[in-house]
Amino acid sequence: MILTLSLWAALAAPATPAPDAPAYAQCLLAAYPEHLCGADADALVWCDGTRMPWRTRPEGPLDEASLDQADLHDQMATPYPVGPWTPPPVGDPGRARSQAFFEKLYGASAAAVAARTVKVAWPGGQRLRVSTVAGAHRALAQVAAELAALPKRFHRFFDVSAGTFVWRHIKGTQRLSMHSFALAIDVAVKHAHYWRWAKPDAQGNRPYRNDFPPEVVQAFERRGFIWGGKWAHFDTMHFEYRPELLHPACAGR
Numbered sequence: 024m025i026l027t028l029s030l031w032a033a034l035a036a037p038a039t040p041a042p043d044a045p046a047y048a049q050c051l052l053a054a055y056p057e058h059l060c061g062a063d064a065d066a067l068v069w070c071d072g073t074r075m076p077w078r079t080r081p082e083g084p085l086d087e088a089s090l091d092q093a094d095l096h097d098q099m100a101t102p103y104p105v106g107p108w109t110p111p112p113v114g115d116p117g118r119a120r121s122q123a124f125f126e127k128l129y130g131a132s133a134a135a136v137a138a139r140t141v142k143v144a145w146p147g148g149q150r151l152r153v154s155t156v157a158g159a160h161r162a163l164a165q166v167a168a169e170l171a172a173l174p175k176r177f178h179r180f181f182d183v184s185a186g187t188f189v190w191r192h193i194k195g196t197q198r199l200s201m202h203s204f205a206l207a208i209d210v211a212v213k214h215a216h217y218w219r220w221a222k223p224d225a226q227g228n229r230p231y232r233n234d235f236p237p238e239v240v241q242a243f244e245r246r247g248f249i250w251g252g253k254w255a256h257f258d259t260m261h262f263e264y265r266p267e268l269l270h271p272a273c274a275g276r
């Protein structure tokens with residue numbers, strides 16, 4: 024197991040899901056104990072009493088169009104391969120998200136999200152705006168400290184960030200970028216590869232490419248951030264705070 028215990032030790036004791044809740048419910052309750060207070064067979068229960076159903080779309084595989092309708096079940100269904108792994112990626116672990124979940128957690132407008140942000144010092148000297156919800160700002164500060172301590176040869180992969188908080192939709196879609204919620208960070212654009220930039224081969228596949236070293240990726244994963252470089256629709260400069268996918272009970276190893 025690669026993930027350090029410190030990520031979970033810093034959080035409050037989680038609520039216990041009902042016996043008939045899906046297995047992934049405990050990962051959500053453990054990751055967001057101050058916001059989520061229960062789970063049963065049909066829904067996630069927020070501490071304010073709101074019930075959010077696991078499924079809000081007809082069952083079936085997601086494609087690029089139906090990603091806009093992804094529900095909580097989709098969000099949790101694909102295990103994220105934490106720690107060392109072998110490329111190329113299989114599927115897009117973490118790329119399906121319930122927008123309703125993140126709007127409720129972090130804020131449903133630019134102003135609501137911005138009201139709960141602080142600036143975190145980044146190793147290259149920038150100060151990056153990050154949400155304080157669910158301890159995202161503390162987690163990013165810990166990533167920054169861990170990255171700063173890496174040997175100098177790694178620093179070109181994170182020293183310059185292309186941004187954290189921008190309220191915007193993903194190009195060509197109906198859904199908000201995770202940067203809208205001030206929980207994502209792009210680093211080292213110069214060394215990045217992105218599936219939309221890749222030239223399709225004769226079969227229409229876009230060949231996977233990555234230059235980011237595992238030392239950098241794992242500094243993020245240890246503090247609750249998943250990496251877009253582990254998606255078949257790869258986005259190697261992109262990291263986002265998704266502790267629910269890194270819980271030992273939900274991460275694929």
Ligand SMILES: [Zn+2]
Nearest residue numbers: 207208209261
């Ligand atoms: Zn990004």
